[in-house]
Structure formats: C-alpha cells, structure tokens
Amino acid sequence: MSVEQQDLKLKASENRGKSQLEAGFDLLGWDEVTQGSVLPSFDGDASNVAHQKAEEREYSDYNSYTATVASWRVQKPVFNIDVCIDCQNCWVWCPDSSILSRDKQMLGIDYDHCKGCEVCVEVCPTNPKSLLMFNEYTDLGDALASWPEKKKKEKK
Amino acid sequence: MAITSIKNLKEFSTNNDRFEGAHTLCPGCAHSMIVRELMNCTDDNLVISANTGCLEVSTAVYPFTSWDTSWIHIGFENAATSVTAAEVMHKVRKKKGTLKDGDAPVKFVAFGGDGSTFDIGFQWLSGAMERGHDFTYICLDNENYANTGGQRSSATPIGATTSTSVAGTHSYGKKEKKKDIVSIMAAHGSPYVAQLAPNKWKMMAKGFQKALETEGPCFINTVSPCCTEWKFDPKDTINITDLAVDSLMFPMYEIIDGHELNILYRPKNILKVEDYLGAQGRYKHLFKPEYKHIIEKIQSDIDEDWARLQRREEARV
Structure with missing residues (x-):
C-alpha cells in the first residue's frame, strides 16, 4: 500500500480546507445579523442525502464539511492498512466523522476534520494497532516505516 | 420506516x-458519537432540534x-416544544396535501444536554x-x-466537584x-424510555x-462522558463509558409503557465504583481519608439502585 493511496482526499468543494476568510464569503457583521437565519447545507437537491456518499453530495459553502479543524491537532493518527481488519470500531466511535469508510472497508483518515483525540487508536483491536499517533509534522512514509512489530503475548 | 441494518458493525458502517x-466540540467528546449513531440508524428524513x-x-x-438534515436551533428550554410544533405542522400539511413529498417518512428528534433536560427545559x-x-x-x-x-x-452525582460545588x-x-x-419520564406514561451508553453501540x-x-x-438518556469537565484524557472517552456501565453507575435499561422494565446489559464482572471514580479528576478528592465515606455511600446507593431495578424488572409494575 503506497503512501499516495493512504493520503486519500475526497474533494467535494473547491473551498474545502480554506479558512472562512480566505473563502471570501460575504459575511454579515454582528450588528447586521437579523433575528433568525437559515443556513442551507446543500446547494443542489438534498432529498436523497442519506443514500449519497460524501463525495457525491453538493455541499454548500455553509456546510462545515467545507471547513477544517486540522489546526487543532498536535498529534495525528496514522493508518496502516496492512494490519487493519476492517472491524470499523474506529468508524463508529470517531467523534469527528473523519474515518473514511467505504463499502465496509476502512480507507484512511480525513485530516481536514480530525482533531487528534486518539479515540480511534484506543478502540483499535489489532496487534500491533493499525492506527497509531505520530507528531503532526511526521511524514506518512516515516511513520509507516517505524511501525512496531507484533507483540507476543506475555506468558502467565 | 426505513431502518438501517445494525446486524454487525461492517454493515452499519455502509x-x-x-x-x-x-464542528467545534472538544476532541474526544461523546456527544458527536451519539448524534452520529442516531443519524446512521435510519434512512428517513430527520427533523432535529437542539437545546x-x-x-x-x-x-x-x-x-x-x-x-445535513433539517435542524432547528432554539432557546435553552425549547427543543421539545419546537420539534413537537414541527411535528404538528407536518401532520396538518400532510392532511391538507400541501407537502411537496407527503409520503416521505419523517422522524422528529430533539437533542438536549442534561442541564436543559433535567433543569431548565x-x-x-x-x-x-x-x-x-x-x-x-x-x-x-454529561452531568x-x-x-x-x-x-x-x-444530573451531577453526589461527590463530584464542579465550578459551583467545589x-x-x-x-x-x-x-x-x-x-x-x-x-420520571416513564411516569409520564411514555411508550419507550431508556438509558443507553455509547460504548455498547449495538x-x-x-x-x-x-x-x-x-x-x-x-425519551432516551445517554451517557456522554465529558473529557473537559470530568477531567480525563480525551482518548479515554470509551474506556470511561465502559467503567461507568460496568460499575453500574449507569445501568442500561429500558421501560416500556411506563411499567415493563427490561435490563439491557448485565456486566459479567461488576466493577467496584472506585475504578470509575478513580479514573476521573472530578472525584480525586474522594480518595482522601476524610471523604472515604462518600465512596462507600455512592457504592451502597448503586447497589440499592441495582437491586431496585432488578426487582422492578421482575415485578413488571
């Protein structure tokens, strides 16, 4: 599994990953906002959203999918597909919807939305873990190269 | 209603x-785990309001x-009010035939924190x-x-330190x-009331x-460990929930029609409540010798509550 494959990015909008100021919204000031407002999550037809994958949806600029919280992270989880058994524990307990899981397979981590809470590493049942935390600046290739060996069970 | 398969986690993950x-919830917050799980439980359109x-x-x-669904934000006490208003409006417009897609099933859900549920709302x-x-x-x-x-x-349990009960x-x-x-909610005669925890996803x-x-x-009460205020490491959210459920601090049970109580989860090894309390910073002071008696009181309360639940399950009243 190459690094390029693991660095999978799903692009739904061109504004994705940019901060709201760079995106150039025509924002109202605090004293101009009227009481009550509506933020449409989608630009197009949203009637079938439950059956559309994230990359098939037409997100509007108001959807937080187009925003990023990557700057929150100090450590990032790195995913090693060679050890993964696709149990989907990380998917069900990820608080930030940032485990990319498609067709029962774990594909990687959405680094635009991950906050680095480490819950996925805690719930990973494999030996060695298929998700581990590395410093944010660590290169993906270096991280995968330094993956620990399988731990033997301690004799009782 | 179109419910999604929860047979196993692989199917659920589709x-x-x-x-x-x-969103800007703290890293490791259990709120979003619970919300995601609810929204993955069904394919139907959802109308959600939040306190x-x-x-x-x-x-x-x-x-x-x-x-990605209809979502209403309203004041501290009004999640139930606004979502019920939406429900009535949906019913009326369906009857009048003024809905664009009148046959599409819609589910109405309100989310509230414990402050807005137990106190203000x-x-x-x-x-x-x-x-x-x-x-x-x-x-x-999150207490x-x-x-x-x-x-x-x-909702704060006895012995916990908070910023107004230091x-x-x-x-x-x-x-x-x-x-x-x-x-209390079961006493309203509600057809389904339960207490659930996110670590048992199924x-x-x-x-x-x-x-x-x-x-x-x-009505469903879900345990949502708060790493910021319970003072534990964000990665331990699920571990703390495990401890909470296994020490019977949060027994998982449902009450149907206000009387039929079923215990959903019986831990194989019931843990001492010390394990749960010791894992969090907000109970740190209880381990001082002068406050040891509080731990004993919490343990005896839990034992009493568990016995009462089991009696209620048997008696069906």
Whole structure:
C-alpha cells in the first residue's frame, strides 16, 4: 500500500480546507445579523442525502464539511492498512466523522476534520494497532516505516 | 420506516454520515458519537432540534452548520416544544396535501444536554410528553453545564466537584443525589424510555431504532462522558463509558409503557465504583481519608439502585 493511496482526499468543494476568510464569503457583521437565519447545507437537491456518499453530495459553502479543524491537532493518527481488519470500531466511535469508510472497508483518515483525540487508536483491536499517533509534522512514509512489530503475548 | 441494518458493525458502517466534521466540540467528546449513531440508524428524513448547550453552540458556528438534515436551533428550554410544533405542522400539511413529498417518512428528534433536560427545559419536555406527540427526545447526559464552564446541574452525582460545588477542606463537592430522570419520564406514561451508553453501540442503535419506530413521545438518556469537565484524557472517552456501565453507575435499561422494565446489559464482572471514580479528576478528592465515606455511600446507593431495578424488572409494575 503506497503512501499516495493512504493520503486519500475526497474533494467535494473547491473551498474545502480554506479558512472562512480566505473563502471570501460575504459575511454579515454582528450588528447586521437579523433575528433568525437559515443556513442551507446543500446547494443542489438534498432529498436523497442519506443514500449519497460524501463525495457525491453538493455541499454548500455553509456546510462545515467545507471547513477544517486540522489546526487543532498536535498529534495525528496514522493508518496502516496492512494490519487493519476492517472491524470499523474506529468508524463508529470517531467523534469527528473523519474515518473514511467505504463499502465496509476502512480507507484512511480525513485530516481536514480530525482533531487528534486518539479515540480511534484506543478502540483499535489489532496487534500491533493499525492506527497509531505520530507528531503532526511526521511524514506518512516515516511513520509507516517505524511501525512496531507484533507483540507476543506475555506468558502467565 | 426505513431502518438501517445494525446486524454487525461492517454493515452499519455502509451508512453515509449526515453529521459532518469540523464542528467545534472538544476532541474526544461523546456527544458527536451519539448524534452520529442516531443519524446512521435510519434512512428517513430527520427533523432535529437542539437545546442550547455544547452540541448546539458547536455544530452551528456561523457561517457553518454541521447538520445535513433539517435542524432547528432554539432557546435553552425549547427543543421539545419546537420539534413537537414541527411535528404538528407536518401532520396538518400532510392532511391538507400541501407537502411537496407527503409520503416521505419523517422522524422528529430533539437533542438536549442534561442541564436543559433535567433543569431548565424540564417543564417544556414534560408538557410535550403529556401532549403525546410522535417524537424522540435524546438527553446527552454529561452531568454538568459543560458549555458554560462546568456548573452543577441536577444530573451531577453526589461527590463530584464542579465550578459551583467545589470540593475542598469543608466540602466534598455536590451533596445531593442525581435526579432519576428515566423513572420520571416513564411516569409520564411514555411508550419507550431508556438509558443507553455509547460504548455498547449495538444496544444503543437498537434502542434508537426502537424509539424512532415507536409512535408517541420517547425519551432516551445517554451517557456522554465529558473529557473537559470530568477531567480525563480525551482518548479515554470509551474506556470511561465502559467503567461507568460496568460499575453500574449507569445501568442500561429500558421501560416500556411506563411499567415493563427490561435490563439491557448485565456486566459479567461488576466493577467496584472506585475504578470509575478513580479514573476521573472530578472525584480525586474522594480518595482522601476524610471523604472515604462518600465512596462507600455512592457504592451502597448503586447497589440499592441495582437491586431496585432488578426487582422492578421482575415485578413488571
């Protein structure tokens, strides 16, 4: 599994990953906002959203999918597909919807939305873990190269 | 209603998230785990309202929204009120035939924190329960007002230190017991009331689906460990929930039609409550010799409550 494959990015909008100021919204000031407002999550037809994958949806600029919280992270989880058994524990307990899981397979981590809470590493049942935390600046290739060996069970 | 398969986690994971990332909840917050799970439980259209609280302020940071469904933000006490109003409007417009797609099933869900459920929104929730609308109210119980800096709520258990019940030389933290909200809601005659925890994802998904399918007002209290105010490492959210459920601090059970109590999960090894208390910073002071008796009191309360639950399960009253 190459690094390029693991660095999978799903692009739904061109504004994705940019901060709201760079995106150039025509924002109202605090004293101009009227009481009550509506933020449409989608630009197009949203009637079938439950059956559309994230990359098939037409997100509007108001959807937080187009925003990023990557700057929150100090450590990032790195995913090693060679050890993964696709149990989907990380998917069900990820608080930030940032485990990319498609067709029962774990594909990687959405680094635009991950906050680095480490819950996925805690719930990973494999030996060695298929998700581990590395410093944010660590290169993906270096991280995968330094993956620990399988731990033997301690004799009782 | 189109419920999704929860047979195993692989099948469950084929659902498409309708709760987007980049909300501003703390890293490791259990709120979003619970919300994601509810929204993955069904393919139907959802109308969701949220009380003021952590969930609401962090999922709708102007100009962004994290919700891919209809979502109403309203004042601290009105989640139940607004979602029931939407439900009535839907019913009327369906009858008049003015809906664009009148046959599409819609589910109405309200989310509230424990502050807005146990204290501030209690009267409105009680009213909505009494009126018998078809909706599901989910309380995300993190046992304090975490959004405003961790003040005590009536969901805070005895002995916990919060910013308005500080433990120190003269106090062991909160002195009052937690309100038994599940029994209170069952006493409204609600067709389905339950207490669930996110670490048992299947049980929780089953409970959610049951609540969504049941016609009438349903209430679910979910345990939502708060790493900021309970003072533990964000990565331990699920471990703390495990401890909470296995020490019977949060027994998982459901009450059907106000009398039929079923215990959903019986831990194989019931843990001592010390394990649960010791894992969190908010109970640190209880391990001092002068406050040891509080731990004993908590343990005896838990034992009593567990015995009572089992008797209620047997008696069916």
